[in-house]
Amino acid sequence: MSTATLDAPTAPMRFVPLRVASLPPSVAPLKAPCSSCHLRELCLPCGLTDLDVDRLDGMDFSRRRLKAGQTLYRGGDAFRYIYAVRSGTFKSSLTLADGREQVSGFHMAGEVLGLDAVAYARHASDAIALEDSEICAIPYALLMNPSVDGSGLQQALTRLMSREIVREHSLLMLLGSMSAEERLAAFLLNLSLRLKALGYSSSEFHLRMSRAEIGSYLGLKLETVSRTFSAFAHQGLLEVDKRHIRIVNPQRLMAAVETSRHESLAA
Amino acid sequence: MSTATLDAPTAPMRFVPLRVASLPPSVAPLKAPCSSCHLRELCLPCGLTDLDVDRLDGMDFSRRRLKAGQTLYRGGDAFRYIYAVRSGTFKSSLTLADGREQVSGFHMAGEVLGLDAVAYARHASDAIALEDSEICAIPYALLMNPSVDGSGLQQALTRLMSREIVREHSLLMLLGSMSAEERLAAFLLNLSLRLKALGYSSSEFHLRMSRAEIGSYLGLKLETVSRTFSAFAHQGLLEVDKRHIRIVNPQRLMAAVETSRHESLAA
DNA sequence: CGCTAAGTTGAGAGATGTCAAATATAGTGG
């Protein structure tokens, strides 16, 4: 119940991975040239030579639109594509046999999903759209094709994966040794930074995920997340109106990341 | 104090990454042909064609011995090598500015360290030997060399990295939503499995790490780890004598991984 | 206009952390 309800409008309940044949929802094989994409500095093409970007262009990805709540892939699905988020937001999550869910990441425009599937040729997590979104589906076989050997593509992919490892490192740190306040502060600052990189306000934004999803990501219960939001609001660090967040005092929010357990009062 | 003391005999105290010029301790550039290594089925060569293994042999890695407590690399160190453990055990860990340490993995023979460094050309964690150990240092530049393009080497590396991501996934799950008993049970079963793969007993073994290190890895305090060991012993799941562990009832230890929070008694 | 889902808040429970003491073990120096 508790986890399944997160799958919102369209996604069916399920605990056993479905073996869907291939691309499920609205398949729209539009051409999506990386060279002219506004995300090219952030996404997979980042750091590639023009030549390699041309090579990417030649691969002719299909785009796909997903509505809020729709599933991009599930743990256990056969691995064909890695996905680059063009717009919108996704969560990726792991599910234990007893139904407990752990959100392992939130993904915004320019970020790449599905790298955990390379190891065993099956997706190792679920990816679900948190709002109406659009992705590029990049056939992994094309990236690994002998014809692109010698290009920087495989190295770029390797770097992306390493970055993913580093990203998970900080999540480990967070889950392993930080208090609720530290976790939420770190989460908000990280969001803020990524939104800024996309050209949005870093101080005021709309959360795409529920308290329960934030809680799952941070290893907390939704009530604790809610209380911690309220605490930050009372301390004057944030203004919180449901999913609308304004960071009033970024300095002290940063201080909260490595402080809250030690000094109870500051202000 | 608490973290620095773990650095044991030889490693100096430090909180700021040292910029050591290059290979520090005992450098012994012996040839270490992968083709004849007893770990070739587990280590980097796993899944490679004979041809690719030959290519690896041609790279002529250096080996290095480290004594217990010695550092293989530190976060911030320039990235030159990835390391394959030949014998012994390592821990890798992250350190927060305030000194809090998070152990992010324990690594045994056949496992590869340092993949988190690819992203930014600097190591993102520390790696420290927990006992006298031996590693192969594989120059990353050689793996990425144009001359090996088209071989399966880069793909093997990509698979290794993806596997690392998947490994960290389960650690996230563990840290985010499991109880102390579930964490320790999962940890012991994982160790047991890996030791078995190396040809050792899966039911009786010697822990190479302290209670504090286990605790850091599992997001628990050392006292909690100790108490949980005792609890398992009283329940008849384990026999525990300091670092000597015997798994008496593997079935119930497995059951403990997804059970302990729900059913308090089972006997 | 009720209904459902999301969020907030309170009260109390429970798990893990903190502090402290006792024991054991290993390494060190005399």
Add this chain to the structure above:
DNA sequence: CCACTATATTTGACATCTCTCAACTTAGCG
């Protein structure tokens, strides 16, 4: 070889943080 010191581990008593359960509010929707 032994005393001495530092480190590791275990255990108890207590504190505290987060969870659990529950009520209430609000917003969106049929």
